[in-house]
Amino acid sequence: MPRLSAEQIAAAxxxxxxxxxxxxxxxxxxxxxxxxxxxxxxxxxxxxALRRAAEVDAQVAAGVLLPLAGVPIGVKGxxxxxxxxxxxxxxxxxxxxxxxxxxxxxxxxxTWGLGAGGRTVNPWRADRTPGGSSAGSAAAVAAGLVPMAxxxxxxxxxxxxxxxxxVVGLKTTNGRLPSPDRTGLxxxxxxxxxxxxxxxxxxxxxxxxxxxxxxxxxxxGTKHDGPEQPYAAERPYAAGTASTAGTAGTAGTxxxxxxxxVTQAADSASPPVAVWSAxxxxxxxxxxxxxxxxxAALRLMDAGLVRLTGLTGLTGLVRPPxxxxxxxxxxxxxxxxxxxxxxxxxxxxxxxxxxxxLRLEDPAPAWLxxxxxxxxxxxxxx
Numbered sequence: 001m002p003r004l005s006a007e008q009i010a011a012a013x014x015x016x017x018x019x020x021x022x023x024x025x026x027x028x029x030x031x032x033x034x035x036x037x038x039x040x041x042x043x044x045x046x047x048x049a050l051r052r053a054a055e056v057d058a059q060v061a062a063g064v065l066l067p068l069a070g071v072p073i074g075v076k077g078x079x080x081x082x083x084x085x086x087x088x089x090x091x092x093x094x095x096x097x098x099x100x101x102x103x104x105x106x107x108x109x110x111t112w113g114l115g116a117g118g119r120t121v122n123p124w125r126a127d128r129t130p131g132g133s134s135a136g137s138a139a140a141v142a143a144g145l146v147p148m149a150x151x152x153x154x155x156x157x158x159x160x161x162x163x164x165x166x167v168v169g170l171k172t173t174n175g176r177l178p179s180p181d182r183t184g185l186x187x188x189x190x191x192x193x194x195x196x197x198x199x200x201x202x203x204x205x206x207x208x209x210x211x212x213x214x215x216x217x218x219x220x221g222t223k224h225d226g227p228e229q230p231y232a233a234e235r236p237y238a239a240g241t242a243s244t245a246g247t248a249g250t251a252g253t254x255x256x257x258x259x260x261x262v263t264q265a266a267d268s269a270s271p272p273v274a275v276w277s278a279x280x281x282x283x284x285x286x287x288x289x290x291x292x293x294x295x296a297a298l299r300l301m302d303a304g305l306v307r308l309t310g311l312t313g314l315t316g317l318v319r320p321p322x323x324x325x326x327x328x329x330x331x332x333x334x335x336x337x338x339x340x341x342x343x344x345x346x347x348x349x350x351x352x353x354x355x356x357x358l359r360l361e362d363p364a365p366a367w368l369x370x371x372x373x374x375x376x377x378x379x380x381x382x
Contacts, residue, residue: 006071006147006197010093013070014060020053020070024095027072030145031097038123038143039115040136043078044098052095059093066093067204074100074140074149084178085188086150088208089201100136100149111160113139122165131161134191138165141191148197151189154181158189167191170198177205274306 004012012018028046035041049072056070073094075086080099090096101113101120113120113135120135122128123143130139134151138161141149151158153171162169171189179186190201276297278290300306 003144003193004147005194006068006192007194007200009071009147010067010069013056013093014066016060018070020056020060020093020095021050023070024049024053024072024097027097027146030143031140034143034145035115035117037121037126038139038145039113039117039120040100040139040143040145041074041098042101042114042116042136045096049095049097052090056093056095068200069093070095071148072097072146074098074137074146076100076134076137076149076151077102080150082180083150083152083188084208085172085190085201085205088205089148089150091208092204094148097146100134100140102133102135111135111156111164124166129164131164133157134161134169134189137191138162138167138169141165141167141193144193147194148190148192148201151191152179152181152186153189154186157186158191162191165191167193168195168198170201172202172205271304271306274300 009018009023013020013023028044028049031041031044035044053070056066059066060069068089071094073089073096075081075083075096076099078099080086081090081096086096101115103110103112104114111132112129113132115136120130120139122130123139129135130142134149134153134157137149137151140146142165151161151169153159153169158169158171169189169191172187174184174187177188179188188205190198192198192201274297276294278294279285297306
């Protein structure tokens with residue numbers, strides 16, 4: 001089942017149309033065929049994966065409902081199964097088939113991966129890198145070896161390989177899930193071929209509660225004393241919609257945001273703080289994608305879903321005034337009212353400056369200082 005989604009695989013296993021053992025065996029066969037050139041895995045756990053798949057089949061036969069029954073997954077790095085998110089996936093019925101590659105020793109922040117047989121290659125072009133640091137996870141998913149693989153992301157380690165390999169990458173909000181990263185920079189994530197599978201991952205890892213997975217490679221028997229369970233973040237926006245558009249003195253107000261409506265309770269907790277930077281102070285970004293992302297950030301602010309912070313830290317928080325989506329921001333007199341409207345200029349349109357600070361200082365020095373790791377001075381051999 002190389003091209004079925006994780007949810008489709010789980011539905012077929014749960015319905016008895018196939019077995020977890022057959023699904024996992026097919027994934028292992030694909031890995032064996034691809035690994036001599038792809039190098040997406042540092043370890044393959046064939047025997048343990050088949051044993052775990054048989055356990056999943058037994059649970060399904062006993063009537064246990066597993067949301068991701070029999071789904072083969074890759075886990076990032078040799079220690080990947082110790083992560084709380086990976087344990088939650090195992091509890092949901094996933095079967096880890098191996099540890100995916102990460103950058104080699106001494107170069108932990110570079111966008112590449114080193115598998116058991118050599119440098120991890122991009123499945124689309126073997127002369128290109130898959131990105132990193134979740135290199136093997138992205139390559140394995142893009143090549144169809146597994147439908148889902150875990151990752152972590154502190155400075156793009158899920159997002160970069162997802163973009164370079166053409167798959168879906170989800171970086172969870174920092175602090176929403178347990179993480180061994182004491183600096184708070186890295187967050188759990190996942191790489192999939194389908195957005196619906198990323199949503200299924202999110203449901204499993206956030207609704208796991210006190211469910212205990214395993215701490216050994218194959219998922220069987222060793223309890224892991226890991227970090228605390230995810231915190232239950234207070235949500236300032238209630239689910240559902242109000243019957244009116246909002247009235248002064250009522251419990252809340254409702255306004256349209258895209259195709260949905262959100263109800264904001266009066267005197268509720270403030271929206272979370274957000275910062276924006278297209279280049280983190282040093283990167284050379286493409287103006288087109290940067291403008292799209294910048295526009296999305298502005299829409300989130302206009303919806304009242306996030307607040308902004310200034311460049312000097314978490315002081316002087318600003319919540320921008322609500323602006324309807326169809327009303328553009330004009331500097332000075334709107335063009336429609338100007339006596340002599342300016343002639344359009346050739347070339348790409350220039351972005352109007354936004355009145356609120358959207359730039360984040362370059363975090364690289366702080367990143368390296370917190371990690372107590374000097375910048376790498378050597379690149380891996382080709």
